[in-house]
Amino acid sequence: MVSEETTETRTSTSTTLPGARAAEGDPMRTTDTSLSASRPPGAPTRAWRTRLVVVGIVLAALNLRPAITSLGALLEEVRDDLGMSGSVAGLLTSVPPLCFAVFGLAAPRLARRFGPGAVVCAGMAAIGAGLLIRPWAGGTAGFLAASALALMGIAVSNVLMPAIVKRWFPDRVGSMTGLYSMALALGTATAAAATVPVTEALGGDWRSGLAVWAALAAAAVLPWLALT
Incomplete structure (x- = not known):
């Protein structure tokens, strides 16, 4: 029983x-x-997100030096037109390392609060805005302020790029770092070599020659905006 x-x-x-x-x-x-x-309709798959990150890294690296090297190619024209003294021109050349030191230290804290992708997206937007504004800022003070805005975006993005590579490609850090370095060198050399010919093609106005690099920064915003 x-x-x-x-x-x-x-x-x-x-x-x-x-x-x-x-x-x-x-x-x-x-x-x-x-x-x-919870997955939103049309959310990108992991593979597409990875491709977007690769495109974003390359475009971001291309934008990390043109704000500096394009100005070096047209510095004499800028000084003559804005009436910069030698001391002010020297200050202008010292702005990049100063911004790298100040804003580069803030990058990890911003990344912890907002996420590295969002910070890089904002950095690319700051580069584009600074490059677009500074030729027509009106005077030396405005030119310096707009340059500092662009350099702020460069500083935070420059610091976060290695972390993004390690986060998304832990098994391909070497190859992705090499790709990032190649894009960085390409952007540096292209801006230095092409700024003067582009300026001449646009009518010889240094303002147009400097502002044209904002388009490259605007293109870099798009993949990071999609990822964010």
Whole structure:
């Protein structure tokens, strides 16, 4: 009798357990459902996100030096037009390391608060805004302020790029760092070599020759905006 009751109890337990789990909610089923429900429609897959990160890294690296090297190619024209003294021109050349030191230290804290992708996106936007504003800022003070804005974006992005490479490509750090370094060198050399010919092609106005590099920064905002 005891054996039959025990058998019936076990049978009823095994029979009602799935129903109870269905009523109470299977943790694995609930997790899968919540994940699929929380995924926004049209969200990019992991593969597409990885491709966007690669494009974003390359475009960001291309923008980390043109603000500096393009100005070096047209510094004489800028000085003559804005009436800069030698001391002010010397101050202008000292702004990049100063901004790198000040804003570079703030980059990790900003990344912890907002995420590295969002900070790089804001950095690219700051570069584009600074490059677009500074030729028409009106006077030396405005030119210096707009240059500092662009250099702020360069500083925070420059610091966070290695961390982003390690985060997204932990098994390909060497190859991705090489790609990033190549894009950085390409942007540096291209801005130094092409600024003067581009300026001449645009009518010889140094303002247009400097502002044209804002378009490259604007293009770099797009993949980071999508990722953010």
